[in-house]
Amino acid sequence: MKKFISLLLFILLVFVSVACGGANEEGEASTSDSGENSENAAEGYPDGPIEIIVGFGEGGGTDTMARMLQPIFQEELGVNVAVRNMPGASSALALEHVAEQPADGQTILFQTDLLRVFPTMGMTDLTYKDFEQVGVGTMxxxxxxxxxxxxxxxxxxxxxxxxxxxxxxxxxxxxxxxxxxxxxxxxxxxxxxxxxxxxxxxxxxxxxxxxxxxxxxxxxxxxxxxxxxxxxxxxxxxxxxxxxxxxxxxxxxxxxxxxxxxxxAPEGTWWGPAVKAGTPEPIVEKLREVYNKALQSEEFKKFAEEGAIVMIDVDDPQEYTKETTEITSWLLWDIGTGKRSPEEVGIQRPE
Amino acid sequence: MPDITLILDSLWSMLTIKHLLLFVIGTIAGILIGSLPGLTTTMGISLLISFTWGMDWLEAVTLIIALHVGGTYGGSTAAIFLNIPGTPAAAATALDGYPMAQKGEGGLARGIATVQSFLGTVIAAVIFLVAAPLLVELSMNFGSWEYFMLAFFGILISANITSGSLIKGLMAGVLGLMLATVGMDSITGNQRFTFGEASLMDGFSLIAVLIGLFGITEIIHSLMELKPPLKSKNVKSTIPPWRLVKKFLPLGGRSSVVGAFVGSVPGVGADVASWVSYDWARRKSKDKESFGKGNPEGVVASETANNACIPGSYVPMLTLGIPGDSVTAVIMGGLLLHGLQPGPKLTVSNPTIVYEVFFILVISAAMMLIFGLLFTSVFQKVLLLPKSTVLTVIVVISIIGTFAVNNRPFDILVMFAFGIIGYFMRMFGMAAPPLVLGLILGLMAEQNFRRAMLSADYSFLPFVTRPLSLLLLILIVLVFLFQSEKVKNWFAAKRKRLFGNS
The missing domain is CATH 3.40.190.10 (Periplasmic binding protein-like II)
Structure with missing residues (x-):
């Protein structure tokens, strides 16, 4: 009997600890909402340490690239910049995490081209509209x-x-x-x-x-x-x-x-930082400047050359994510690979 | 054959103070974990991996292998002094180790176990150095068909050997196979059994499942029967005289080969290696009667083989990406975490990795020899630690470790759930390793089977027309035929008729 009680207690402990985890998460989300409409943040940016969220595990191509950029961002922005890995669901979990944070540029998503297939493959309902693409510089x-x-x-x-x-x-x-x-x-x-x-x-x-x-x-x-x-x-x-x-x-x-x-052409897997949609324009501009500087650095050029990664020049990254999302998600839907119509998440068929 | 200077460079980079410190930490942690009954090497490594975060891969691999070598050896302490194997791999050691201790030769048994574990690791490391490049060569010809056969073989054989009852083993294996289907199917992109939970899209986190099954299960089990600390006499290791070492050299050599070979078979691990080697040594010995009554040869056979199993099991893990047992499954998870993709391509992207692993094995073995002979009394004291303290620490480490891998609270839930599943499985006498192998190899088997069907236009023929695939198929059939009592009896009758009753 005693054993049985301790087993029950143990299971209870498990549920309590998990429930607490859930509660904390919600708590975080609610505080983030209240901080969202602080437009003035643009002047004091960056306000404290910055996190770069990577949707893949440590050591992969996406992670390595984010870690190449991290010291340059840190130097240019003058605050601590950390890379955090949040693998899962083809990086969709990382997108969801960033979308839950305040739109203040303190959390940067290291976006990949998978963004354009989510509308039809269905890993997440988030699309390019939920983010502001800072740049698309490598492929x-x-x-x-x-x-x-x-x-x-x-x-x-x-x-x-x-x-x-x-x-x-x-x-x-x-x-x-x-x-x-x-x-x-x-x-x-x-x-x-x-x-x-x-x-x-x-x-x-x-x-x-x-x-x-x-x-x-x-x-x-x-x-x-x-x-x-x-x-x-x-x-x-x-x-x-x-x-x-x-x-x-x-x-x-x-x-x-x-x-x-x-x-x-060109077609391939691309990478570039993004922030949550609604982030004040001056912050996005500041980040764009830093990202371009990072791409021009000798370290990064050497890294790209050794890894056979192409530096690409995209004038309007946000427009690029829109166009590629529309073309790609509809193409996949039309050939029968897609899991849902891109229309379901508001992606229009390209003209 | 890569540049010799590259190889020397990799050796050189391991001889820094920082790196040597990792060897020391890994080996000592391994011996401690191995010494404590209930804490297995698998659990130790799965907890360790999440803490290798941020290290470069060579450092992480060093720590992992050092712990593996130390842990496998550490199991002998409790086996000899308490008749409780510290890890399953040391079970055969207890048969003769404990009687030796009772005769007052515990120190000597410990010394022999230490020296033989060292020799076993080193001899098998040399076998690894020779075999791994050969298997890489061969594996270049392995297609989806062969990978399917290997994965299938691994699941079947683990169900067959690791648990007493074939049926229960298969049940655990099938449970693993079922769990492997959870997540997004990589061939069609369809979601299976995720019930809309985004955290399940990649399937269950392997580390969470492993920590649950091997860590939490053990904790629940121990909570159910909290025993007072064990008592054991404090005995120092005796460094075995050279005469004895020399005498055991042929047996040690043979046991190393057996261990390395058994280790390289997918689906079986160090525990099986030590039993097979022990059994073989007994049958070959001139003094069969004294086995089980304190014959040092029993300790030699078991301890050499379980350590020799380590490099052996690394061969298919590194070259084919097929883990032989639950420990190598965890290690493979760790390699993936550090961006190393085990499989034929590993040696293309890291041409020196075979040499690096070889050096790590040999240096770890040397460390283990030194600590094992010098600081035995410290390790023995660990046996006396109150279990409640140890368990509390482990729960905390388990939670932190599980969370750290993916930064996902969901994984903690998975870990506890599998801890509870593991506990009930144990109550019903079902072993956990077939489940783990089912989970890992299940995905491999399924995807390779489907790829094989796709690339051969849905024809089964290549499974029997491809020579390697056919060979594996025959092997699978034979292993299963020999499980059947009828076949066994038939062979026994046949032998009797041919050779008379001897």
């Missing part, structure tokens, strides 16, 4: 990877294979930039293919090398070591100009082979 460009002994020797061969209609393509996951690239190319060249997912672009490349798929699409940054060691070859990048990989050579752009693809 892992999509590239077409084959094994060195593959019969596919140029991008033209890939096009003919797609047109024949029985190509198998390895990508990381459904709705990722690599899957999108495949769908874009298919729609332009009127091809068909079977998509097989391998969790990461580099795993997909490994599957190509084993001959499980005809070719794979991934970020150049994910396969740079395979290219340099000579284990894999890249036939084209989804861009308007070629991309030079150190110790490997220049990968030609898809537009060299199929001109019509120009409208869709």
């Amino acid at each position: 892992g460009i999509a590239n077409f990877v084959v094994s060195p002994d593959s019969e596919l020797e140029t991008f033209d061969d890939i096009v003919s294979l797609l047109q024949e209609g029985d190509a198998t393509i390895g990508v990381a996951g459904v709705g990722d930039p690599w899957h999108l690239t495949a769908e874009i190319v298919n729609s332009v060249v009127e091809g068909e293919s079977e998509i097989i997912t391998y969790e990461s672009g580099s795993n997909a490349a490994m599957a190509t090398l084993r001959g499980e798929v005809d070719f794979s699409i991934s970020g150049v940054n994910e396969v740079v070591d395979l290219l340099q060691s000579g284990e894999a070859e890249s036939l084209a990048v989804m861009d308007k100009e070629g991309f030079e990989v150190p110790d490997y050579g220049t990968i030609p752009p898809v537009t060299d082979f199929v001109e019509e693809l120009e409208a869709y």
Whole structure:
């Protein structure tokens, strides 16, 4: 009997501690609401330490990049800047966390291109409208990877294979930039293919090398070591100009082979800081300035070059997130991969 | 073969004061955790991982491996002096270790266990150094078919071996498989059994499940039967004379190979390695009768093999991304946390990792030898710590550790839930490791099966036409046939007829 009581007490303790956790969370949320309408915050910005929220675990590509930016932000803003990882639900949990914080620029979301698939894949109801994109400065460009002994020797061969209609393509996951690239190319060249997912672009490349798929699409940054060691070859990048990989050579752009693809280039996974929508404009401007400075720094340029990450120049980042969200979510919905109509979260079909 | 200077560089970088300190901390923590009955190496490592946050990966891996080596050895203390194995891997050690202690040879048994654990680790580390690159070569040919077979084999064999009853083991394994389906399916992007809970979209947090099953379960279990602190005589380790070490060298060598081999089979761990080695040593020995009555050879066989199992289990974990047992499953989780993706590509992105792991193993083993021989009395005192103190500390560490991984309160709930599930499982005699392997390998099996079907146009044929896949399939069938009493009896009858009754 005594044992039973202590077991009951233990279970009770568990529930109490979890309930407390929940209560705290709500408490936090309510205080954040009250702080939201402090417009004057712009002058005193930054007001105390800043957190950069990363939606993926430590050590991944997104995390590494955020950690490269962190010291530069810290120096430029003159306050402590910390990177905090909140992995889960393809980074949707991180978006939700930032959306619950005050719109005062003290919490920065390290946004990725996944933002554009949420409206149809349904991990969260948040869209680009809930954030103000500070910048989109870096991209892992999509590239077409084959094994060195593959019969596919140029991008033209890939096009003919797609047109024949029985190509198998390895990508990381459904709705990722690599899957999108495949769908874009298919729609332009009127091809068909079977998509097989391998969790990461580099795993997909490994599957190509084993001959499980005809070719794979991934970020150049994910396969740079395979290219340099000579284990894999890249036939084209989804861009308007070629991309030079150190110790490997220049990968030609898809537009060299199929001109019509120009409208869709560059395509790949992108990164850039964002803040909650409604953050005062001066704060966003300040952050934009700091971010651009960080991108121009020698450390960051070296990091990008070594990692085969492309620096891109987007004039209006907020407009960019709007456009790519509309195009991408509707494309996925139309081909039957999407889980809900983007209209459900207010994303209009692009004209 | 990477540049020799690169290899030396990696050795060099481990010889800094800071790094050596990590070795010391890891090894001592491991020995302490291993010594305390109820605290397992699996639990120690899963708690440790969340604290390696912010370290660079080499430091984190050092700490983890040092703890693994120390913990596996640490289990021998309680086995010898109290007849309670500190960890499941030391169960076979108790058979002869405890009788030796009763005869007043406890110090010697401890000394032998220490030296043999060291030798086992080092010999198996050399095997690891040779085998890992070979397996990487082979694994380049592993397709979805082979990965499916391996994962399937792992789940089946763990259900088969780690729990006394095959049915209960399979039940736990199937439960793990069912839990593995929770979360977003990466092939279609559909959400399965998430019930709209965003925190479940990636499935259950592995670390939360492990800490729950191996930490919280243990705490509940101990609460149910809080015993007064154990008493044991304080005996110093005797450094075994060279003559004895030399005498045991052939047996030690054999046990190392057995340990490393068993360790490399997915689904079985150090506990099985030590039993297999013990059994083999007994059957080969000229003095079978004295086994179980204090024959040092029993201690040698068991302690060498359970430590030799460590490098062995790292081979499939690092090269194929397939964890052999629950400890390596946790370690794999830790590697992922630090951005290292175990599998064939690991050696492409980190060409020196095999050498680094080798050095870490050898240095950890050396540390363990030194501390094991010098500070035995300290480690023995740990056995006398009141359990209530130890348990309180562990609950706190468990909660912090679970939360720290994803910064998610939800995971704490998962941890406690699995703690309770684990407790009831234990009440019904179901072992936890098959559940854990079902959870990890289940996802691997399912996704690779579906990929295999997709890339072969929904044909089953490649499973039997691909040579490696066929080989694994035959292996699975054989293992299961030999479980059946009928088949066993048939073979026994056949042997009797052929060789007479001997």
